[in-house]
Amino acid sequence: MFAASRKRLARWWILFLSLLLPLLWLVKDLLTNNLGADPAQYLVSQLGYWALICLWISLAVTPLRRLFGWGWLIQHRRMFGLYAFFYASLHLLAFATFLAGWRLDILLREVTERPYVIVGVLAFILLLSLAVTSTKKMQRRLGRRWQQLHYLIYPASILIIIHFIWQIRSDYAEQLFFSILLALMLGYRLYIKRRS
Amino acid sequence: MNRKLFSRNTGQILSSEITPESIYKQRRQFMQAALSVAALPVLGYSSVLAAAPEYDIPTDLPRYAGPDWMKQKIAGAAHNAAFSVKEKTAPYYHAITHNNFYEFGTDKRDPARYAKSFKTDPWQVEISGAVAKPGVYNLEDILAPHALEDRIYRLRCVEAWSMVIPWLGFPLADLIKRFEPTSKAKFVQFQTILDKEQMSEQRSSFGTIDWPYVEGLRIDEAMNPLTLMAVGMYGNALPPQNGAPLRLVVPWKYGFKSIKSIVRIHFSETMPETSWNITAPDEYGFYANVNPAVDHPRWSQATERRLPATLLSPNIIDTLPFNGYADQVAHLYKGMDLNRLF
Incomplete structure (x- = not known):
């Protein structure tokens, strides 16, 4: 029992620090003045990118657990989800601060007129509702409705991939890669549901 | 030939x-x-x-001289104050590491990484179409009669960022006159080199641009004295990632019009196809004049971020009609509906 919990704790720290690395890397680039001519754009896109990756990791938990028997992953799913929310928050904050300079006219214009920004903001609102209800206490209080609420992760992930696809200029290799992953992960869940 | x-x-x-x-x-x-x-x-x-001003190029950054004949040309360059803005030029480092040259990758840093060994000498340019003197010319001969000028222009990217760059070049009009365009020459089309060996993105299966990259101007736009053929910047030859050895600079249009590494200039009677217009016609028009009043469907063009910016000062400035060159070029579009012909 003691050994198992120590193993779990070790895993928790490894995962926690691994997912913190991208942020530390960005901070290192920031401190060494290595973010390029357009640091705001770079920072915002990198933060968004890592928000997406963390969300995709949290969505991969169910398929990986079922297919490879990695049951321990489920213990850390909350962390993956909260990391996605963490990077998404920084992404939004960096956008408002560094790209829009907190100019309300620009923020208002972006949030009302830019379809890909609107989709991104909607996804963030969904993630926010999941993050604030992510505690054990909220889980208990909401009971059955908690699970139903947390199904919002699926529409959120679809909004996020749309947000990403909407920014394609020419090359769409990355967008295609993450779309296929998402289709596989969501498709697998539909498959399981049909079968049961 | x-x-x-x-x-x-x-x-x-x-x-x-x-x-x-x-x-x-x-x-x-x-x-x-x-x-x-x-x-x-x-x-x-x-x-x-x-005399051309000295630009500050840190010694640890690559600078490009080009072949001997280019060195001589550059040494004789003079600064043209009448055609230069009085704004602060971007540091050389940022001008050579923040590039959209999709042939070498779509990340801003990709061109600096992957164009390092791009071969720009020897270089030939084909002149074709409605001209009295078509042919394939060595770059040296293309440049021979032209004196180079140092001109400081604003460069406004369609992605809503901008930089101020000191170019070395000569008016495209002077070049065009030498080939004696016929009365049928109503448009000029430019083409970037097609070289899948050297340009990784031209081999990509996931790009939407149909290579080679092509751009175009109406003949009166091409003949405007602002329109520059550049072979250098910051008092040196062009770095490969900036479109060496020969590129177009049209400062009142979005940056994608200023086509890089040109191998062909074609004169035609009809409006030529342009790469971004083929890729997304509702987003990128043929004219692509900088216009704060007409938004890109996915983002606003009302403001721009003058680079380099820092995190603490995003350097957001209002975008000017024709990128601030309205006095020189607005007459070219008199009577045109620029909302429709964006």
Whole structure:
């Protein structure tokens, strides 16, 4: 029992620090003045990118657990989800601060007129509702409705991939890669549901 | 086929041997400049063409000289203050590491990484279509009669960022005149080199651009004195990631019009296809004039971020119609609905 919990704790720290690395890397680039001519754009896109990756990791938990028997992953799913929310928050904050300079006219214009920004903001609102209800206490209080609420992760992930696809200029290799992953992960869940 | 640009065998005086107007004007200006320098202590007079300023290039950054004939050209370059903005130029480092040159990758840093060994000498340019003197010319011959000018222009990217860049080049108009366009030459199309060996993105299966990259101008736009053929920047030859050895600079249009690494200039009667217009016609028009009043469907064009920016100062400024060059070019579009013809 003691050994198992120590193993779990070790895993928790490894995962926690691994997912913190991208942020530390960005901070290192920031401190060494290595973010390029357009640091705001770079920072915002990198933060968004890592928000997406963390969300995709949290969505991969169910398929990986079922297919490879990695049951321990489920213990850390909350962390993956909260990391996605963490990077998404920084992404939004960096956008408002560094790209829009907190100019309300620009923020208002972006949030009302830019379809890909609107989709991104909607996804963030969904993630926010999941993050604030992510505690054990909220889980208990909401009971059955908690699970139903947390199904919002699926529409959120679809909004996020749309947000990403909407920014394609020419090359769409990355967008295609993450779309296929998402289709596989969501498709697998539909498959399981049909079968049961 | 490689043909020499200027034949000396014929008894006739070729029109190309007659000094183009801009050249003798420049010579005149140079004389004036020389005189004014002599008169400087007395009059405090500043000239139109002056010695090219020294740009600060840190020693740890690559600088490009080009072949010997290019070095000579560059050494003789003069600064054209009348065609330069008085804004702060971007540091060289940022100008060579923040590039959209999709042939070498779509990340801003990709061109600096992957264009390092791009071969830009020898280089040939094909002149074709509605001109009296079509042919394939060596770059050296293309440049031969033109004196280089140092001009500081704003560069406004369609992605809503901008930089101020000191180019070395000569007016496209002077080049065009040498090839004697016929009355059918209503448009000019430019083409970037197609070289899948050297340009990784041209091999990509996931790009939407149909290579080679092509761009175009209406002939009166091409003949406007602002339109520059550049071979250098910051007092040196162009780095490969900035479109060496020969690129277009059209400062009142979005940056994607300023096509890089040109191998073909074609004159036609009909409006040519342009790469971004083929890729997304509702987003990128043929004209692509900088216009704060007409948004890109996915983002606003009302403001821009003047680079380099820092995190603490995003450097957001209002975008100007025609990128601030309205006085020089607005007349070209008189009577046109620029909301429709964006």
